[in-house]
Amino acid sequence: MAAAALLIAAVPAVASDELPDGGTALVQVHVPNEAAIVALAETFDVAEYKRVEADGTLTIAVDTTAPERAELRRMGLRIGDTIEDATSRAAAAAERDAQRAEDERAAAWAERGVPKSRAAVAPRGETVIQRVDRFTNYAGTFLYVEAHNKATVSTGPTSFSGPTLALSYAGADGVYSAATEVPRYIDIQTAPDTYMFHRLLVRLTDAAAKIPVSELTVRVASSSGSVDTGKAREWPGATLPPMAAGYQQGFFNRYQDPTENRAQLDKLAADFPNLVTAVNLPHLSPGYQRKAMGIVGLKTPYADQTSNQGSLGNVGDDPTQTAAIRATQALVVNTKAWGHEGGNTVSVELRTPAGPNAPLTVSVTGADIVVGLAGDAAGAPASKTADVIAAIRASAPASELVTVASYRGNDAQGIAQPTAKTLMKDYLNAPPHVQRGPFQQRVYRIGAVRDGSKVGVFFTCQTHAREWTTGLTCVETAERLVRNYATDPATKRLMDNVEVFIHANGNPDGGHLSMYDFAGQRRNMVNHCAFNDPVGRNQWGVDLNRNYTEYSRWDGPWVGASADCTVDSYSGPGEASEPETKNDMWIADQYPNIKFASNMHSFGGYFMWSPGAYMNDGKRTTSPAPNIGVEKYFFEAGEKILGRIKEFRGTVITPARTGPIADVIYSGAGSSADDHWYRKGIIGYGFETGADKFISTSEGTEQIPTGFQPPFGEAGPGQDPRLAHEGRGQAMEFASGNFGMIEAAYDYAMDTTPPRTSIEVSAPKTVGAPVHFKFNWDDEAGVIRYTTDGSTPTLASATYNAERPRGLGEVLTLAAPGVHEIKWFATDIKGNQSAVQTQRVQIGEQGSVGGTVPATLSLAITAGSFPPFVAGVARDYEATSTATVTSTAGNATLAVSEPGHLANGAFTLPEPLRVELAKTSWLAPTSSEDVGVTYKQMIKDTDPLRTGTYSRTLTFTLSTTNP
Known part of the structure; x- marks a missing residue:
């Protein structure tokens, strides 16, 4: 099999006095003083760089030609290191061009699909779409995509390499949009940094936003040739029943301090003793007081x-x-x-x-x-x-x-x-209604039945003092439940079947300090530092959400809590050292009917759960991640919660900010969510109010942060007018989210049905190829346990897991010849268990089947082209092309004819053409394999060149001795 390639090179027609100089080099030049720099700048290309040496001389950078460097030496100046030259600059340009080619290839494949010869053949390929969500909020309609690429690898503590990923989307017509590059998401808290996945938020055009979500398909392509497609789903997807007409809400008109929150809830308990019980917690806080x-x-x-x-x-x-x-x-x-x-x-x-x-x-x-x-x-x-x-x-x-x-x-x-007479101060400025001294924290039990027989939901707010909207959220939740009990059937159904525990101010002392003295206060007011001076009065306190007992700083090298008493994540002198922490844990211990819990924080708009921490072990080892069936439940219940948040004013907590704490925000060792989940088995969530505000309703995905204390009403001095009424809105919408969590608890309480699951297999029978299989959840989430040897699975059997954090369910493989019986059952979060199901697969010869392959030797050569030859300049020129080889033979050899000399009509170059093949022989069949071809041509400075095009046709031969 022979193929021909045409090699061409254009020679510019220029006069000898216009010939370009040789490549310049940026070099260090050592000069005696500033005057020398000024003098050099008049005739040389001096860069804006100067360094003073120990001996008082100066080092500057000058971009020079070879004659200019000789002139500098004649002037008595010493030339130091070369910073850049033609080679290094060409390398930088080549790197740029190579990456551009990667980007363009990924974009093209995302828009048009990957050629079949490059498609992935593994059960799941190099690139895997983990989720595709479409959501609509007050600003428009958006598409969120996560994809993991197995070829992305670490190349250093903070650097990664791997192919470019691009995404495109299409409706039912199959016409894909222009591609958009998908950036990597890197966790920079680990040491070294950790690649998590690629992700992108895209605003959909008006036309694309009208595509039914069931018809919206996303394709993510890698520049390496891997591709995956995924169907979009609506986020959040739950359909929620409306509240009754006249539903009451909005039980505050300003930010309130912890004393005011407690007083409002005390009054609610006094006014509605049939629905609310106030319970004093056993540990008094140290109090809003200082020496x-x-x-x-x-x-x-x-x-x-x-x-x-x-x-x-x-x-x-x-x-x-x-x-x-x-x-x-x-x-x-x-x-x-x-x-x-x-x-x-x-x-x-x-x-x-x-x-x-x-x-x-x-x-x-x-x-x-x-x-x-x-x-x-x-x-x-x-x-x-x-x-x-x-x-x-x-x-x-x-x-x-x-x-x-x-x-x-x-x-x-x-x-x-x-020093003049100096009055000592406690630097506390709260108004008289704020009690100085220890604070009596309370938890409020809310429900028609408050004897522990109903499923319990536990809300804690304002654990971090400066997060002002959160206390309002707890108070609003309580007020809505009680005030609407008699008029809203949905509220009555919940209150009759769920018991709600509300702890409105988990950090009352710090809350008062933040309100009146130091707005940035995060921690409580207890001083565990060795110093006690007023300069450091805003550095004291324990981060109560790092003071719990599970996966804390004291349990090992868990990340996200500090031993430094001046740091905002200071976890205290020991686990559960603080009375506020003890109170929170006491509630979880005292009321075993609590099955759901949420610790409310701000800001950023997050909805999260365990694992809440990972180790500083170089591997990013997290506290035990829930099984994929449990995490699927977290997402399913979460959609109802997030749907309630959205219905108030159109705020969507994005999929990127929904998931395990350690995966979507950071590691926080010793958090309440981990204490609830790992110590008590409580389904523990963590909210962050204050979703970033989308500031464009027409283009882009621009967002701005809201801060801990956004304007409650109209924006005042120093406040962003785009955040007017944001404080009230946040408290209101997350109170709606709390209602959604109570609805999820009600669903949990009423659930008596086992989950339905099914299996997908690549084939029930194969001649000898492995069988790949995975499980599906058909109605609700559950933990799937299975066997493959025909034995009946038990609670001790293997569990079906996720491929990776936030990943899809794993694809399992059976490869041993013979008959296999896969048996499985599922258990939902409530404990309802399905019957055992069975799937029989067979691997091995089942009969006779075959096919023939015709003898094929195929060779295709692309053309190569040299850059323009320059007369009077000695240089080695290089060009490349590609030989694409297909051979069904047992062996094959690739050869090229004698290259000879490039010719321009009757004129030929004095030096012969050289051709190098990256590969010349094969000992096995190959298909569509690209082989690099390099052409080299030496031009001497004395070689005569004729204006025009030099070229030569070469013959390439692909042959075999073992067809």
Whole structure:
């Protein structure tokens, strides 16, 4: 079999004085001073780069030709390293072009399909679509796609390589849209980073949005040739019954602090004792209270500032007021009484020495402490801060009022400076209705039957203090359930059959602090740090959602909780160390009828469940992931919950933000969701209110974050007007979501039907090929257990699992010859179990079947083309083409005729053409195999070139001795 290839190269017709110079190189040039740079810039291409060397000389970058480099040397300048040259620049361009080709190939295959010769043949190929969701919200209609690519691999701690993925979609007409590249989703919290999958959110055009979802098909193609298609499904897909006319909602008109939340729920319990019981929790919170505190002894007085770095800061250009010096002078004072119990009336004054060589004295009048600083021979202050500390501690009256210490463990060897009378402060500014001191947390049991006989749903809100919308969500949920009981049949049905537990403020102390003193407060107010100074007053506290007992920081290298008391994810001094955590766990322990739970957070718009953490082990090992049948239940129940959220004002919690905590947001060791699921078997969810706001209703998928405290009403100063009324909207829509969770609990309570499942096999009988099979859920989710040896499966049998996190169900394989009986059953989340089913498959010779293959030797050659030859420049030119080989023979050989010389009419090049084949022989059949062909042509600077085109026809031969 022979084929011919035409090799061409164009030679530009240019005058000799227009011939381009050789490639330039960007090199380092070492110059003596700035003047030299200015002089060079007049005649050389000096880049905007300069580095000062240790000897005072300067290193700059200059883009130069070879003659220019020679000139620089003649000028006495030293040329250093080459930064870029023609080779490196060509490599960068080649890399760019190669990636462009990858991108274009993926896009073309997504739009037109992959050639059959390149299609994947495995049960599931290299690229697998994991989900295709279409949703419509207030801004438009969108398509969300996740696809996993097995060829994507890590190439370093933070880098990955793999093919480009692109997606396209079509309706029933089969006409696919223009392709869009699908980016990788990388988890950057792990070490090294972890590739999860590729994902993309696409806005559908008006025409595409009208395509029935049952007819919408997505195709994802890889530049490597793998392709997968998937049918879209509506998200969220649940059909929800409407509320009765006159349904009551909206039981707040502003953000409320924890005291106000509790008062509103207390009143609800008092007004409706037949539906609500308030239960005091056993552990009082430490309370919205602080010891009063202050800092004295500084030349420039402390001015109430805070610092995350713990620095007292420099003051102007005064060398005596550097942060280091101020730290040696600072005297930290804490009152022994709480601020509201007298600490705020205590004052400390450091007076100028009474005279030369005056002694250090301490006197106390009522709550006023006066320190007379010692004087030196000139009467200047001579008391070190350490001396003042010792003197106050030695004074019994002063020690009854205060404790004193150096600043952050400093040696306090600085000279204490006179300080005017300074009143100690607890820095708490809440209005009088907020009680100072321990706070009595309550859980409210809501339902027509509250004896523990009904399935329970447990809601906790505002575990993180700054998340203001969440407390409102719990209060609104309670109000809706109680106020609509008599008028809304759907509410009455739920209240008659489900018991609801509402813990509206899981972090009341931090909540009050965030409301009135430090809006960014996330944690509670307990100080476990070694320091107790006002500079760090906004750094204290425990992240209560890292303080639980399952898969916590203390259980191993679980990621997402800190041992640093100044960090917002600080998990405390030990598991369940905080009374707020103990209270939450007490509720789960005290009421075993609780089967569902949700811990409400903000912001971002998430709906999540366990696993909530993974290990820092380089493998991203998560806490045990639920079986795919359980996770399928989480999604199914979640769609009802998310549907209720959407119905209030069109907000859709996206599929990307729905799923296991560790997969869709980050690892959070020691969370409530993991405590509920792993310790108690409670179906534990985690909400994040505040879905990102879509800001375009016509194009793109642009979104903006809402923040922890978005405008409740109209936007005020410093607030984004696009977020007007966002705070109220978030609380209202997630209260609707809570209603959906209660509906899911009701469905759970009423469920007495076992799940229906089925099996798909690649073939019930094969001659010898393996049989591949997978299971399907036909009505509801369930855990599938199976055997393949004909034995009856039990609860100890193998379970059907997901291929990977958020992946599809695995494709299983039977390869041993013989008859196999696959038996399976399913158990739903309630525990209802189906009957055992059986599928018989047979692998092995069943009769005679065959076919013939005609002898085939096929060879196709693409043309190659050199870049333009340049006269007067010595260079090796290179061109490439492809030989596509198909052979059914036992062996085959590929050869090329003698290349000879390229010719341009009567003119030929002096140097012969060279041809190299990437592969020349085969010991087995092959089909449509691409073989690289490289053509090389040397041109000397003295070789004469004729304007026009040089070419030569070559003969390639594919032959065999074993047909």
